[in-house]
Amino acid sequence: MLDASVLQRVVVATASTALALLVGLAVVAAAGYDPLLFLGNVFEGAFGDENALARTLKFATLFILTGVAVAVAFRAGVFNIGVQGQFVVGGVVCVVAILRLAPALPTGTAGGVALLVLGTVAAALAGGAYAALPGVLKAYAGANEIITTIMLNFIAVGVVGYLVEGPLRGEGNRAPNTERIPEYVELPAIAFDSPDFSVVGLAVALAVVAVVSVVMTRTHVGYDMVTSGHQERAATYSGVDAARTIVATMTFSGMIAGIAGAVFAVMVQGYYSDPSGVGTYGFDAIAVSLLAANNPLGVVPAGLLFGALDSAGTHIGINSDVPVQLIDGIVGLVVLFVAAPELFRMVAPRAGFGGDDR
Amino acid sequence: MSVADYAAENRVRVGSAAALVVLVAAAAVALDLPVAVIVTVGFVERALQAATPIALAAIGGLYAEKSGVFNIGLEGFMIFGAANAAAVTWLLGGGSPSQADLWLAILAAVLISVAYTVVFAVLTIRYEADQIVAGLAVWFIGLGFGPFTAVILWGSRNSPSIASVNDLTVPVLSEVPVVGRILFDASPLVLLTAVLAVAAWVVLYRTRYGYWIQAAGENPEALDTAGVNVARVRYAAVIFSGAMAGLGGAVLLAHAGSFTGTGDTMVNGRGWIGIVAYLFGNYNPLGAAAAALLFGGLDMLQIQFQTAGIDLPNRLVNLFPYVAVVVVLTFWGSTRMPAAVGEPYESEE
Numbered sequence: 001m002l003d004a005s006v007l008q009r010v011v012v013a014t015a016s017t018a019l020a021l022l023v024g025l026a027v028v029a030a031a032g033y034d035p036l037l038f039l040g041n042v043f044e045g046a047f048g049d050e051n052a053l054a055r056t057l058k059f060a061t062l063f064i065l066t067g068v069a070v071a072v073a074f075r076a077g078v079f080n081i082g083v084q085g086q087f088v089v090g091g092v093v094c095v096v097a098i099l100r101l102a103p104a105l106p107t108g109t110a111g112g113v114a115l116l117v118l119g120t121v122a123a124a125l126a127g128g129a130y131a132a133l134p135g136v137l138k139a140y141a142g143a144n145e146i147i148t149t150i151m152l153n154f155i156a157v158g159v160v161g162y163l164v165e166g167p168l169r170g171e172g173n174r175a176p177n178t179e180r181i182p183e184y185v186e187l188p189a190i191a192f193d194s195p196d197f198s199v200v201g202l203a204v205a206l207a208v209v210a211v212v213s214v215v216m217t218r219t220h221v222g223y224d225m226v227t228s229g230h231q232e233r234a235a236t237y238s239g240v241d242a243a244r245t246i247v248a249t250m251t252f253s254g255m256i257a258g259i260a261g262a263v264f265a266v267m268v269q270g271y272y273s274d275p276s277g278v279g280t281y282g283f284d285a286i287a288v289s290l291l292a293a294n295n296p297l298g299v300v301p302a303g304l305l306f307g308a309l310d311s312a313g314t315h316i317g318i319n320s321d322v323p324v325q326l327i328d329g330i331v332g333l334v335v336l337f338v339a340a341p342e343l344f345r346m347v348a349p350r351a352g353f354g355g356d357d358r
Numbered sequence: 359m360s361v362a363d364y365a366a367e368n369r370v371r372v373g374s375a376a377a378l379v380v381l382v383a384a385a386a387v388a389l390d391l392p393v394a395v396i397v398t399v400g401f402v403e404r405a406l407q408a409a410t411p412i413a414l415a416a417i418g419g420l421y422a423e424k425s426g427v428f429n430i431g432l433e434g435f436m437i438f439g440a441a442n443a444a445a446v447t448w449l450l451g452g453g454s455p456s457q458a459d460l461w462l463a464i465l466a467a468v469l470i471s472v473a474y475t476v477v478f479a480v481l482t483i484r485y486e487a488d489q490i491v492a493g494l495a496v497w498f499i500g501l502g503f504g505p506f507t508a509v510i511l512w513g514s515r516n517s518p519s520i521a522s523v524n525d526l527t528v529p530v531l532s533e534v535p536v537v538g539r540i541l542f543d544a545s546p547l548v549l550l551t552a553v554l555a556v557a558a559w560v561v562l563y564r565t566r567y568g569y570w571i572q573a574a575g576e577n578p579e580a581l582d583t584a585g586v587n588v589a590r591v592r593y594a595a596v597i598f599s600g601a602m603a604g605l606g607g608a609v610l611l612a613h614a615g616s617f618t619g620t621g622d623t624m625v626n627g628r629g630w631i632g633i634v635a636y637l638f639g640n641y642n643p644l645g646a647a648a649a650a651l652l653f654g655g656l657d658m659l660q661i662q663f664q665t666a667g668i669d670l671p672n673r674l675v676n677l678f679p680y681v682a683v684v685v686v687l688t689f690w691g692s693t694r695m696p697a698a699v700g701e702p703y704e705s706e707e
Contacts, residue, residue, distance in 0.1 A: 027506075079490065141688050143684075143688055144637075146490065147630055147683065147687060150630050151680040151684050154622075155680050158673050158674065159674070161673050162671050166671070280501075283501075286498075287498065323510060325509060325515075326502065326506055327502070328505075328506075329498075329502030330502070331498055332498030332499030332500075332503075335491060336487075336492055336495035336496070339488045339495055340485045340486070
């Protein structure tokens with residue numbers, strides 16, 4: 001897909017999404033529900049009112065961040081399927097850091113901002129370290145990073161789940177949750193009156209996208225990453241240490257995943273709960289990144305689309321009896337269709353779109 | 359490759375597996391662990407049962423990879439297998455299905471998996487889809503589809519208790535101590551897996567078709583020159599892998615007796631562990647089955663720890679297989695993959 005033009009990528013992404021939605025509607029109809037009503041519910045749930053819009057932007061914030069984390073690695077030819085685990089590790093470390101440091105700092109806005117910054121830095125470091133491990137294993141032991149990162153996802157969820165059930169459980173909490181972070185450590189709402197969305201969170205996500213985009217296209221490090229991903233031999237000849245680049249790429253990707261975890265923990269939850277129930281942002285991010293052709297800027301519209309889909313899913317879960325799991329299936333179908341651009345290349349000329357200029 | 363050849367060619371692997379066993383035994387003696395309570399006949403039975411789905415998926419996966427297609431969607435195909443087996447059992451027999459219903463459901467689940475795998479195979483072979491991405495897509499679709507089916511049928515992500523497969527008991531022989539209970543009073547699906555593993559080994563290393571599969575992954579040009587249709591061989595291998603993973607999922611259900619669709623579903627990473635099992639087994643069906651047994655044993659250790667009164671948090675003991683996968687990949691990570699894996703092949707005709 002790398003030799004495809006931007007226009008072709010947009011066409012493939014749009015066609016994949018449309019096709020996946022069509023299949024989804026067919027499944028809805030086959031399961032005995034009204035597909036038109038379902039479609040209406042999707043739009044209403046995604047953009048229907050201010051509430052729906054805030055929810056869409058909340059999910060989009062998380063998908064943009066995790067999506068960029070995936071895109072960084074994929075761009076460099078490394079498959080980081082472990083964003084979910086790094087997201088979980090980052091989130092829990094952020095909450096623990098804030099809880100531990102809070103007594104040492106003044107309360108109020110200044111202390112709140114300081115804690116937010118420290119918590120986010122801790123999350124980025126933790127996420128980066130957790131991603132560096134499979135990076136080292138791939139670079140120096142040849143261990144397939146797809147499988148190690150997936151195993152590390154399971155391990156992160158299991159260990160953090162154990163921690164919030166026991167050692168880290170807030171005093172007197174009935175549910176397996178950590179203590180709540182102090183009231184004054186929060187992102188201001190500014191627009192939208194929503195308890196779990198802040199425009200500041202979205203701004204953080206967009207800022208990360210901008211930074212990543214600059215690093216990948218304008219700096220030496222980014223150039224080395226991308227070349228070693230696609231022209232490994234050329235990169236080696238020009239003096240790039242392939243092993244070190246792999247570790248650096250994974251660490252960079254994991255740091256972004258950690259920041260995503262911090263935004264989730266602070267903006268959405270305010271504490272940390274059993275990670276088997278926090279949502280699969282790190283997995284859906286793979287679809288987001290692929291839909292964006294692993295382009296950091298493309299992740300923004302793709303993240304918005306997935307945010308809208310998830311938001312619609314929440315709405316459907318409450319207001320209709322169509323099982324929301326259908327949305328996960330549609331996400332998978334989008335990935336499947338994106339995986340096979342050849343399919344569209346072969347179909348396109350026949351449908352009169354032209355474009356087979358390979 | 360015979361078993362002796364395998365051992366000779368994989369001295370490091372076999373040697374380290376043996377060393378590991380010795381090390382564990384030494385640790386058990388040194389720490390005064392109640393070995394007799396931990397390694398019981400029941401444990402062996404449970405380990406075999408836990409190993410079967412992993413072994414089935416692993417054998418399928420290695421066929422696909424040997425033929426040149428990395429089927430990374432094994433986990434997804436297992437979810438389809440488990441969900442469809444549960445659904446068909448329920449549709450046939452409702453709340454009290456018979457054993458015949460269950461067996462029919464297993465068969466149906468395999469056939470449905472074949473149908474899905476055909477789509478995957480066409481996309482990866484004919485339309486040259488990125489194998490990794492398409493495989494991940496299969497996983498995501500499974501993660502959505504499994505619970506979706508459960509919600510449609512039972513109104514919840516988990517099914518009620520449906521039916522589990524009865525043990526196959528051979529009279530008289532099952533009375534023999536230890537061996538009797540393990541071999542002659544066992545799940546028929548465990549025995550089926552053992553037969554399939556041996557058959558898969560024979561086909562791969564002792565038949566012409568097996569050589570074609572290997573050639574399709576190692577040197578497709580040569581196979582093409584010899585007049586064999588590479589795409590057709592790959593289709594067969596990939597579809598077989600989907601069928602085996604689907605069977606693995608169905609077996610998982612038939613042993614558990616109900617479908618779990620919460621979290622990562624009841625498959626819970628076994629498809630991924632299957633991939634590691636065949637890497638560890640060096641693409642040999644028997645080696646893969648042995649590796650699956652290792653993971654199955656680790657998976658079942660928690661029950662033994664409980665009965666032995668060893669106090670470890672459940673959630674941490676549950677992580678043993680995943681940690682083992684990372685360790686295995688660290689030491690045996692760089693296996694030699696078939697040369698043409700991941701590369702679409704287009705005949706020049």
